[in-house]
Amino acid sequence: DAGVIQSPRHEVTEMGQEVTLRCKPISGHDYLFWYRQTMMRGLELLIYFNNNVPIDDSGMPEDRFSAKMPNASFSTLKIQPSEPRDSAVYFCASSFSGRRNYGYTFGSGTRLTVV
Amino acid sequence: KQEVTQIPAALSVPEGENLVLNCSFTDSAIYNLQWFRQDPGKGLTSLLLIQSSQREQTSGRLNASLDKSSGRSTLYIAASQPGDSATYLCAVRPDGSSNTGKLIFGQGTTLQVKP
Numbered sequence A: 001d002a003g004v005i006q007s008p009r010h011e012v013t014e015m016g017q018e019v020t021l022r023c024k025p026i027s028g029h030d031y032l033f034w035y036r037q038t039m040m041r042g043l044e045l046l047i048y049f050n051n052n053v054p055i056d057d058s059g060m061p062e063d064r065f066s067a068k069m070p071n072a073s074f075s076t077l078k079i080q081p082s083e084p085r086d087s088a089v090y091f092c093a094s095s096f097s098g099r100r101n102y103g104y105t106f107g108s109g110t111r112l113t114v115v
Numbered sequence B: 001k002q003e004v005t006q007i008p009a010a011l012s013v014p015e016g017e018n019l020v021l022n023c024s025f026t027d028s029a030i031y032n033l034q035w036f037r038q039d040p041g042k043g044l045t046s047l048l049l050i051q052s053s054q055r056e057q058t059s060g061r062l063n064a065s066l067d068k069s070s071g072r073s074t075l076y077i078a079a080s081q082p083g084d085s086a087t088y089l090c091a092v093r094p095d096g097s098s099n100t101g102k103l104i105f106g107q108g109t110t111l112q113v114k115p
Helices: none
Strands: A005-007 A012-015 A019-024 A031-038 A042-050 A053-055 A065-071 A074-079 A088-094 A104-106 A110-114 B004-007 B010-014 B020-026 B030-036 B045-050 B056-061 B062-067 B072-077 B086-094 B111-115
Touching: A005 A088, A012 A019, A031 A074, A031 B020, A042 A065, A042 A074, A042 B030, A053 A065, A053 B030, A074 A088, A104 B045, A104 B072, A104 B111, A110 B004, B020 B111, B030 B056, B030 B062, B030 B072, B045 B072, B056 B086, B072 B086
Parallel strands: A012 A110, B010 B111
Antiparallel strands: A005 A019, A019 A074, A031 A042, A031 A088, A042 A053, A065 A074, A088 A104, A088 A110, B004 B020, B020 B072, B030 B045, B030 B086, B056 B062, B062 B072, B086 B111
């Protein structure tokens, strides 16, 4: 398996622009998570899905952030409009709820810079 | 509310030393605990996963232990090498009514192994 695939790896955008981050989880995994990492706040859970359904979006910082999972193999995190304080590394992770293994696999992340 | 703490925040050791990284959590009702490694500018790589019923897991020079009752886990690295230099993150998945599938991360310990 190619692991969790995120795109793009790097994104530089101007303040006010819309940004869309993409994630392809590991095939067969039924949980998908979006995290944000900054030096100041560490890893923060933004939202997660179970079987494509959003379960907990309490970590989404503002209405400017939205996430979708239209099918089991694809998810997006959208920021509209973007602001400089959104600059961070955004990670996607997936997990399988089978009893024998419930570990996470992370993607390589998208480094977002909003100028 | 589950909180995860890692001490120390940073550690520098000479090559060849055995070392221990510490992780503590406030609620002993956990499903599992996972140790990750993160290299600068990279994603998270899973090192070891310990289920709540287990006491330890080993992989090569790494050994992770879990003491649920005291809310502690340790990651032991034997014969450290410069290539072990990275940030090590501990993450807990709560159990019971809080078993929502998400992980709660510590802030990490940044390790530097000097040649």
